[in-house]
Amino acid sequence: MHGNGRPGPPLERGSKCHAWRAGKREGLYYSGVIEARNLTKQYGRVTAVDGLSLTVAEGELVVLLGGSGSGKTTTLKMLNRLIEPTSGRVVIDGQDALSVAPHELRRRVGYVFQRVGLFPHMNVGENVAITLTLMGWDRGRAAARVEELLELVELDPAAMRERRPAELSGGEQQRVGVARALAASPRLMLLDEPFGALDPLTRDRLQQSFLRIRRTLRLTAIFVTHDMVEALLVGDRIGVMHHGRLVQVGTPSQLLQAPADDYVRQLMNTPRRHAALVDSLLARPSTVAQGVPSSVEGRDSESS
């Protein structure tokens, strides 16, 4: 399965996510299937991404996993044309992404940035509503949608709407970032190390929130991370990237059981080693279990 992603599970068009969606239905949204074909990005002589092909089925979450400089973020940005590919194609719902105006494409694809990128001169409500504003929604309709979105990402709309991004904690900022990406009811989400800059507890809570939202909305998503544990936790499938190439794509258990090469094996060994270490600590009689985080449920404690 090197490079060539295999077809995903059969598509379920018109599924329950449509019932939830309050946004307009014009038949413009992509079905959620995204396919990269032989995607390449060169900067001068340096090849950042080298002939990457990947197919993601509707409702599937694929993690792109790799170290820094592996080309995973470049790949993600080529999918919604924040970076124009040197060669290759991106097909979303059977339509060539290059045939659509870039801003039109990006309004239909939710994007969550590693550095969040909330606009500091706008309040939370305006940040969340920005894509709707660009699409010409009237105020009342957008405000109702903002309220819905803030509740979805577990923020109190009344308390949050008027606040400036600078007044929020890191976790709250990224929740707003997720809400903003979801504003126009995209069926495809691209997430670039969305929780990488957060402390472990906050990160854990946001991961859980995101997984719940994803299930509720039946989102198709591509999620970039360098964190092995996060990849195993959120991914239906994981694509391992190394030196601009997609080395292996598979379910977490496939990767653990049949690593395609040394790099993947080493990568999979890390969580194993960590797990073994935790196990051995737990096995000692003097150590009490309360030292280990036991629960990841519960309301935010990331608020400052």
Add this chain to the structure above:
Amino acid sequence: MKEQLALLPQYVTAHLQLTLFALAAGMAFSIPAGIAITRSPRFERPVLAVASVIQTVPSLALLAIMVPALSALGLRSIGFLPALIGLSLYSVLPILRNTVTGLSGLDPALTEAARGVGMTPRQQLWRVELPLAMPVILAGVRTATVWTVGMATLSTPVGAASLGNYIFSGLQTRNLTSVLVGCVGAAALALVLDGLVRALGAALVGRRRSPLFVVLATLGVLYAYSSVTFVQGLRRSGPDRIVVGAKTFTEQYILGRILALQIEKSTGSPVEVVSSLGSTVVFDALRAGEIDAYVEYSGTIWATIMHRDSAPATRAASPTTRAALLSEVSRFLESQHGITVAGPLGFENAYALAMRRGQATGLAVKSISDLARHAPRLAIGGDYEFFDRAEWRAIRDIYGLEFRDQRSMDPSLMYQAVANGEVDVIGAFSSDGRIAALDLTVLQDERGAIPPYDAIILAGPRLVRERRDVLAALSALAGRIDADEMRRMNLAVDQEGAAPDDVAARFVRAESP
């Protein structure tokens, strides 16, 4: 003082017009240009370099350059236009540089997020980049505002009225109150405008409706006022309006006003006096029909306009009588420039070498020839243009003068300087009352190195064609002011602190039957 303050609204209005229009033009160019060069960075260096070069030109020179430049283009070369263009150019750099800095200094994460949420490049500019760069851009506008208000005081010599009129005439006539009024007025204007721009920035950042409305309304009112008064000014300068010019020293201020009063009295036409014009600016303005009359000196035309090397010419034709030179100058002006000499006023204001009477007697110096022997031990002072003029070169070469030291200084200070012994000899003006008042003696020019400098009224082509009555009124002044009268009037302003306008009014009243 009272009559000076009466001019305050007029000067503040003119100053406001210049500043606000120049800033509007500066912003209209610099902000789009700044946006454009952040989009194509290879233009950034050359464009900013050009703007910086403009900034290095001394502001007075930049304004003065506009006069011949506009003249060459066949445009109105004195008054509002050259000042406006000079000031606009000067306001470009701070606004342009801050626009570029503000836009290129934005966090790339934000511009990427702007694209990521689906903004077109235009939406990205208007919704994210400009709002975020706005505080930096406005800081540039504030810098430009303060600079422009300050530099607008220098537009007086190119014929645009401003608070600088107080400063220029005050410095020339040693009226420090007038200088102070000009400086304080300009400073107050700068503070008010700067405060308005700062308030605009604060209101935009705070996004509160009412302060923003107040600031915008105030700016709107100021712009509306400037535009309306400007248009009224254009209307006022109708065909029957006569414009009299004056150079930038006491005698010219007095004579300009005398000409104006004389014309108003005899013809009833409204007259405007544009004073403190540079000495070449004023001649060009007359030739171009932008002013109708002013007082010139025959020797100046001879030396600087006709480019006669005064030394051989005067020696060859020696003694070149005042009358002979005057008729030659008149013929030249008539045939070459269509300018008419309405008549000589009746006195000379020649360059003359003057020194303290006591020192001259002590050294037994009566003439410039006598001076030559002592010159290597003496220092000479002259006004800013004196040592560059053909007349000085002629005096120096004919008499073989070689001074120990040569110092340029403001004409209003040079008489005091020689009286105090800071210099020994000055290039004085023979009609200056301070020669007698400070007990100076004028050295004889027995070899005729200095051409005669009859004060003559020059009338522009329009007066000959259309306004014979004005020409007649001016001709009536011929021979009416003798050297004593002029010295007395100059002294009244320079030593006794009278206003030039009052001295002129007194003269015209005394002349009336």
